Amino acid sequence: MNIWDKIEACKDTLTPKELEIYELVQKDPYSFSTNSSMEIASKYKVSQSAISRFCQKAGFSGFADFRLSMTGGYIANLPPSNKSSIQLQEDTDDCAHLMCDNVMRTRQALPDELLDSLVMRILNATNIYASGYGSSMCTAQTFSFCLTVLGSPCHMLFASQEMETLHILKNTDVVFLFSIANPSHRDFLSLVTDLPPEKRPYIILVSGIAKHPLRHKVSEVVTLHMPSAWNHTLLPITTIQFTFAQLVADRLTQLRQNIKEN
Structure with missing residues (x-):
């Protein structure tokens, strides 16, 4: 029984507050x-206890167990009510087609001028950091690995290290924050804002939506092409972020080669 079957099976046992979570x-x-x-x-003005009770009635030990089952974003994990809306797409597209479309759309969201600007930030930075929460953390790690392999060491900025990192940041550093739509980096950005100018890094938010809640707290926002909902793709939603990481790495390789030749 997948997660959506479990949720539907417990629906009749839910209280009004738990139905709201449903x-x-x-x-x-x-x-x-x-x-x-x-x-x-906080986002939806509901109680954590209602969330916990809902998860337990759905057959999970708690919210952490429930969230783990939600992670992924594949078509098999869509709620039944959403599956019919993608039937036509399933008839004409497969994963390979969608991956190609994802690459092309992400490339369109990253014109040459923007890619060159990002790469020059990387090349001129004293230190480079990458951070992400949840599924975006995987993208941050991939991005960090790609840059490090290409000779531009990028340090992972984990949540547990943010306070320590604040003491060593400089205004010549660049921080890439990966966040599709959620304000997970809010506390970190609030602390950065309080730093003196000489210690305030250039922060680039790689987002999936134009009106990201943290867009006013960073130096620059890169908005990727994202599906409006999971039911528009057979791929995990983080695939778009991974494509961004690869396109930036590819541009970095090209510019380094051009600099070497000239």
């Missing part, structure tokens, strides 16, 4: 796969 999961599965219960409670 409807939120149907509406916004991505948030329930990447956010903490505290973040969800």
Whole structure:
């Protein structure tokens, strides 16, 4: 029994407050796969206890267990109500076609001027950092690995290290924050804002939506092409972020080669 079957099976046992959580999961599965219960409670003005009770009635030990099952974003994990909307796409597309389309659309969202600007930031930075929460952390790690292999060491900025890193940041450093839509980096950015100018790094938010809640707290926002909902793709939503990492790495290789030749 997959997660959506479990959710449907417990529906008749839910209280009004728990039914509210049920409807939120149907509406916004991505948030329930990447956010903490505290973040969800704050975002939707619901109680953490209601979230916990809902998860337990659905057959999970708690929210952490529930969130783990939500992670991924594959078509097999879509709620039944959303599956019919992609039937036509399943008839004409397969994973390979969607991957090609993803690369092309992400490339369109990253014109040459923007890619060159990002790469020059990387080449001129004293230190480079990458950070992400939930599924975006995987992208941050991939991005960090790609840059390091290409000779531009990029340090992973984990949540547990943010306070320590604040003491060594400089205004010549660049920080890449990967966040599709959620304000997970809010506390870190608030602390960065309080730093003196000489210690305030250039922060690039790689987002999936134009109106990201943290867009006013960073130096630059890169908005990628993202599907409006999971039911528009057979791929995990982080595939678009991984494509960004690869395109930047490829551009870095090209510019380095051009500099070497000239």
